[in-house]
Amino acid sequence: MGAQLIQVDWAVVLIMLPLSAAMLGFLLPGMARNIGLLAALLILFTVVGLGWQLTQTGVYSHVAGGWLAPLGIQLHADGFSLLMLATSAIVGVAVSIYSTGYFKAADDQRFWPTWLLLWAALNALFLAADVFNLYVTLELLGLSAVTLASLTGSKDSVSAAMRYLLSTLLGSLAFLLGIGLLYHQYGSVDIAILSERVNDSTVSWAALGLITAGLALKTALFPFHFWLPPAHASAPAPVSALLSALVVKASFYILLRLWLGLFDFQQDSTVANMLGILGATAVLWGSIQALRQIRLKMLVAYSTVAQIGYLFLAFPLAQTGGNRVWYAVAYLMLSHALAKAAMFLVAGNMMLFGGHDRIVNLDRVVQRLPVTVAAFGLAGVSIMGLPPSGGFIAKWLLLEAALAQGHWGIAGIMMLGGILAAAYVFKVLGYAFIPSPVPHQAVSVPARMQWMALLLATLAIMAGFVAQPLMQLIGIGALFDSTGSMP
Amino acid sequence: MIWNNWIPLLVVLSSLLPGLVIFTLSEKQWRVRTFLNIFGAVAKLGLVGWMLWGVYHEQHFETRLALLPDLDLVLRAGPLALFFVSLSTLLWLVTTVYAIGYLEHSPHRSRFFGFFSLCVTATVGVALAGNLITFLLFYELLTLSTYPLIVHRGTEEARKAGQSYLTYTILGGALLLFGTVWLYSLVGTLEFTPRGFLSQVDAQHHPTLIIIFVLLIGGLGVKAALIPFNGWLPKAMVAPAPVSALLHAVAVVKAGAFGIIRVVYDVFGIDFAASLGVTAPLAWLAAATIIYGSLRALFQDDLKRRLAYSTISQVSYIALGVAIAGPLASIGGVVHLVHQGVMKITLFFCAGNLAETLGVHKISEMNGVGRRMPWTMAAFTIGAFGMIGAPPVAGFISKWYIGLGALEVDQGWVLLVLAGSSLLNAAYFLPILHAAWFRKPPEKWPHEHDFGRHETSLALLIPPLITASLALLAGVLAMLPFSPLEWAKLISVREFYTP
Amino acid sequence: MSMLFFYALIGVGLFTLGLLALVVQPHLLQKILALNVMGSGVFLLLVALGGRSQPVVDVVPQAMVITGIVVAVSATAMALTLMLNLSRSSPGAQLPEDQSADS
Structure with missing residues (x-):
């Protein structure tokens, strides 16, 4: 039995399953919800299968249909892919269950097929072994994300989606141009082959610039974050x-993978330092903006801008900090995904409950939606980087690297970012305790919507206790270890 | 095992x-x-x-x-x-x-x-x-x-x-x-x-x-x-x-x-x-906090606020004892961790009882409460004497060791701080005690609850009595094994100083 | 080779021109067209670079371009739908902050 299970191409299933479920849901709109839920659970199960396979046999690689790159599709899974797949699966299942309470039947048939398509794009992206497939999946992801963002059809959401679409297309074009240059110069799109061939040349630098800029735009790195808050909030x-949890991480995933595999030729740290400076600005700008917001969803969205900044702080640190820094980044991606998804679900609950999300008028939700507020608090702990939480582990490792290398500026920014995060999280919690001058009418919130938020938040906390085994899993394939040794 | x-x-x-x-x-x-x-x-x-x-x-x-x-x-x-x-x-x-x-x-x-x-x-x-x-x-x-x-x-x-x-x-x-x-x-x-x-x-x-x-x-x-x-x-x-x-x-x-x-x-x-x-500046900071807290406490009419400033002052004894850097002073500082805890919790329990039973929140409303709630105020009195540092309540032991420890390492100025703070403590606690025991109670309490046979509910009365007795016992029986003082000495030998 | 280089240069030119229009033009239709011009620039560049001095033309860039065109078509369709949707709810097909900047 075990021997047969290990032969299964779990990775192929991971792409085909959501894709075919999306098609089915499109064809049978009445059953879209049930199909989607079933697919979500099966995906979670499949990711477990893939994880088990990776622990047994190491890095997985598969050539779909026997066609090799550049024309064929090659799949590749290591520990970092597994981390992202698992994060998507966990967040995906929780959000799927949540959305059965959130969407009415009429919205179901639009939500489920698109969401499953997005999931297929995510999985394919995390499994892609060549840069061209990365481009294709990135586009699929972008288009389905924009569709989802415009789902309500309100004026705000459509204009936000429009801006999102323009930005994401621009980013993709820059990315495409970059990989075109790489192919021209080095004659391959396979990451593994490219990583051997790419060297310090003008074309490499041009490709580096285009790809980094394109992906930074899609990841909403300051100052390219302008599209994110309205799109995520509306x-x-x-x-x-x-x-917030998955889509922006996908483009960062590509950036990190290419940075480690392809762009390690650059010895001087100008680009890395520039990314670090932008990241630092993002931390401060995003946090301050979050603090100034009067609406909960905007606050949470700006918090994403800030947290993305932390991811980019790693680039200058990794110059000499080695793999520890990248492990910290991977951990931050995981814990931020869990915590931020929980926060948005909480915002959805509060919006449903009171019909608005103005922070000062939350009106004693702490008593009336205790589970939801608990979820916000726990997610907040991880976002602030307080122990015990996944966010703490990541920020400890980053801070340690910053101090060990004497990067005082980065260390200071990280501390300041944490304090500002505490300020905006507790701003919300404080108003959750007191009655509002204008009491609002309460609509009951289904229990599963509350518990899913709490589940994700709890997982973000629990991530603080399993750092060691998780980092071993992430380390399969030793993607990060090429840059230095794990002490 | x-x-x-x-x-x-x-x-x-x-x-x-x-x-x-x-x-x-x-x-x-x-x-x-x-x-x-x-x-x-x-x-x-x-x-x-x-x-x-x-x-x-x-x-x-x-x-x-x-x-x-x-x-x-x-x-x-x-x-x-x-x-x-x-x-x-x-x-x-x-x-x-x-x-x-x-x-x-x-x-x-x-x-x-x-x-x-x-x-x-x-x-x-x-x-x-x-x-x-x-x-x-x-x-x-x-x-x-x-x-x-x-x-x-x-x-x-x-x-x-x-x-x-x-x-x-x-x-x-x-x-x-x-x-x-x-x-x-x-x-x-x-x-x-x-x-x-x-x-x-x-x-x-x-x-x-x-x-x-x-x-x-x-x-x-x-x-x-x-x-x-x-x-x-x-x-x-x-x-x-x-x-x-x-x-x-x-x-x-x-x-x-x-x-x-x-x-x-x-x-x-x-x-x-x-x-x-680095210990000397810490000692000065602690000493300054002791005096500052006591001075601020003197001017509070709200009972809980007065106790809060008193806490600021009393907790710094711990830091002071630690920072003097002498074996005896360390014992005094460490043992105050427990002594202050037991005494201060008594005082807060009593303040809570007054608020809950009579609606009394301010010191100016406390005239004659000793007659209405004798047990509560007895516990309060023990706690207050402990804070002042009067023997045989536990607070005395802490101050005694801190003082001795200061002399041991020639830090005589600490004695001035101790004396000054004790005077201030007396100045802000004794008027309360005087008012509670010797002034005439008012016709009507601000917000009185009736708890039947006892002066207040038993769940409220017993805890302060227990902690007050502990404060007293920790002082009287300080020389028995497993008393806070003896345990503090054990800590000092095993963890702080090379014997 | 020089011909190919010329094509590549035009590709870069189109990309830049499109980028400029994307940023400067307020009307959404113009923005969408600008993106398409940029896309054409990229495709031109890819095809031009693919025609290297080999006896056989490299097919990979062409495959890339075909995929790219498919993506561009669907993205454009989607952008147009969003734009129509937006113009129905408010006069003029512009993004909110561009409107406030104009008026």
């Missing part, structure tokens, strides 16, 4: 959770 | 698990809630008693779990850790009984007791932490779990108090985190070691170590309410009385003071810290 809550 | 490896963890879980279950209970299930509360507290007390006996006979209790690739979560029961654990466990039991009585008819009790249990879990974790990162973890957990208690009443005033509390403690936590990570990147270990682990560090890093010391003490000083970080404490008085008792005597303030002891003795080592020249 989308329906489950969609916001998916966009 | 294999069991010994798990007992520290069990001690932490014995309040964590009941707390988590309590969150899920509805308001009406008060029997289950009370059972869980009391069961957890008693179980914890039993485990702590077992460890006390074991540590006295030189057994080791240590739980170690992996947290980061090369940093562990360590819970270790050394003599000093147990000293603090015993205090918080015992006072938790008493405070739980009191809180059950105090909050009998108020809303949201499940939430209150849930966070109450989390708060004690964090305190016990702070006490048992075997390295600085574990300490940090529980220290932050303490910040987070006390916040909902402070804003429990859900008024705008409570929200503001909570915000002020967080502003201070989050900043303090940030300083502490910064110092901790810096220390780790410098020396590569954070394990608490008797007599410190930094004395071998290369001399070129000594200036860095001084900065780290300032960061750590700054971070801890926020909770320990040292000057200038004590603005939050009086504001936090809006919380219900059991919370104030917990904040002042058992958990928050004590965690800060305990952390200072840890950093000075088990991270830097007292001799090394003294050679760096």
Whole structure:
């Protein structure tokens, strides 16, 4: 039995399953919800299968249909892919269950096929072994994300989606141009082959610039973050959770993978330092903006801008900090995905409950939606980087690297970012305790919507206790270890 | 014994698990809630008693779990850790009984007791932490779990108090985190070691170590309410009385003071810290805080606020005793951790009783309360005498040892501080006692409740009587084994100084 | 080779021109067209670079371009739908902040 299970191409299933479920849901709109839920659970199961396979046999690689790159599709899974697949699966299942309470039947048939398509794009992206497939999946992801963002059809959400679409297309074009240059110069799109061939040349630098800029735009790195807050804040809550937790991580995933595999030729740290400076600005700008917001969803969206900044702080640190820094980044991606998804689900609950999300008028939700507020608090702990939480582990490792290398500026920014995060999280919590001058009418919130938020938040906390085994899993394939040794 | 490896963890879980279950209970299930509360507290007390006996006979209790690739979560029961654990466990039991009585008819009790249990879990974790990162973890957990208690009443005033509390403690936590990570990147270990682990560090890093010391003490000083970080404490008085008792005597303030002891003795080592020249400024800061707190207390009419400023003053005795850097003074400082706790919790219980039974909140309303509530005021009187430092109450022992210790290392100025502060203490406590016992009671109390046969409900009356007796016994029986004083001497021999 | 280089240069030119229009032009239709011009620039560049001095033309860039065109078509369709949707709810097909800047 075990021997047969290990032969299964779990990775192929991971792409085909959501894709075919999306088609089915499109064809049978009445059953879209049930099909989607079933697919979600099966995907979770499949990711477990893939994870088990990776622990047994190491890095997985598969050539679909026997066609080799550049024309064929090659799949590749290591620990980092597994981390992202698992994060998507966990967040995906929770959001799927949540959305059965959030969407009415009429919205179901639009939400489910698109969401499953997005999931297929995510999985394919995390499994892609060549840069061209990365481009294709990135586009698929972008288009389905924009569709989801415009789901409500309100004026705000459509104009936000429009801006999102223009930005994401621009980013993709820059990315495409970059990989075109790489192919021209080095004659391959396979990451593994490219990583051997790419060297310090003008074309490499041009490709580096185009790809980094394109992906930074899609990841909403300051100052390219302008599209993110309106898009994430005006989308329906489950969609916001998916966009903030997973979609922006996908483009960062590509950036990190290419940075480690292809762009390690550059010895001087100018680009890395520039990314670090932008990241630092993002941390401060995003946090301050979050603090100034009067609406909960905007606050959470700006918090995403800030947290993305932390991811980019790693680039200058990794110059000499080695793999520890990248492990910290991977951990931050995981814990931010869990915590931020939880926060958006919470925002959705509060919006449903009171009909608005103005922070000062939350009106004693702490007593009336205790589970939801608990979820916000726990997710907040991880976002602030307080122990015990996944966010703490990541920020500890980053801070340690910053101090060990004497990067005082980065260390200071990280501390300041944490304090500002505490300020905006507790701003919300404080108003959750007191009655509002204008009491609002309460609509009951289904229990599963509350518990899914709490589940994700709890997982973000629990991530603080399993750092060691998780990092071993992430380390399969030793993607990060090429840059230095794990002490 | 294999069991010994798990007992520290069990001690932490014995309040964590009941707390988590309590969150899920509805308001009406008060029997289950009370059972869980009391069961957890008693179980914890039993485990702590077992460890006390074991540590006295030189057994080791240590739980170690992996947290980061090369940093562990360590819970270790050394003599000093147990000293603090015993205090918080015992006072938790008493405070739980009191809180059950105090909050009998108020809303949201499940939430209150849930966070109450989390708060004690964090305190016990702070006490048992075997390295600085574990300490940090529980220290932050303490910040987070006390916040909902402070804003429990859900008024705008409570929200503001909570915000002020967080502003201070989050900043303090940030300083502490910064110092901790810096220390780790410098020396590569954070394990608490008797007599410190930094004395071998290369001399070129000594200036860095001084900065780290300032960061750590700054971070801890926020909770320990040292000057200038004590603005939050009086504001936090809006919380219900059991919370104030917990904040002042058992958990928050004590965690800060305990952390200072840890950093000075088990991270830097007292001799090394003294050679760096960082203990003297700490002593001055503590002395200044003692005088400042007493002076401010003098001008408060609100009883709880006066007690709050008194706490600021009294907790700094701990830091003072620690920073004088003499064996006897350390004993005085450490033993005050327990003595102050027992005495201050008595005073807060009594203040809570007055507010709950008679609606009396201000000192100017306290005329003649001694006749209406003799038992409560008797307990209050014992606590107040202890604070002043009158023998035979426990407070006298602490001051005596701190004074002797100061003379031992030629720091005569400390005696002036002690004398001045005792005078001030007398100046702000004796008028209260005089008014309560010798003035005529008013015709009508502001907001009187009738509790039948006794002066107030028994759940409110018994806890302060117990803690008052403990304060008295700790002073009278100071020379018996297992008394706080004798245990403090044991700590001093085993952990602080090379014999 | 020089011819190919010329094509590549035109490709870069189109890309730049499109980028400029994307940023400067307020009307959404113009923005969408600008993106398409940029896309054409990229495709031109890819095809031009693919025609290297080999006896056989490299097919991979052409495959890339075909895929790219498919993506561009669907993205354009989607953008137009959003634009129509937007112009129905408010006069003029512009993004909110551009409107406020104009008026």
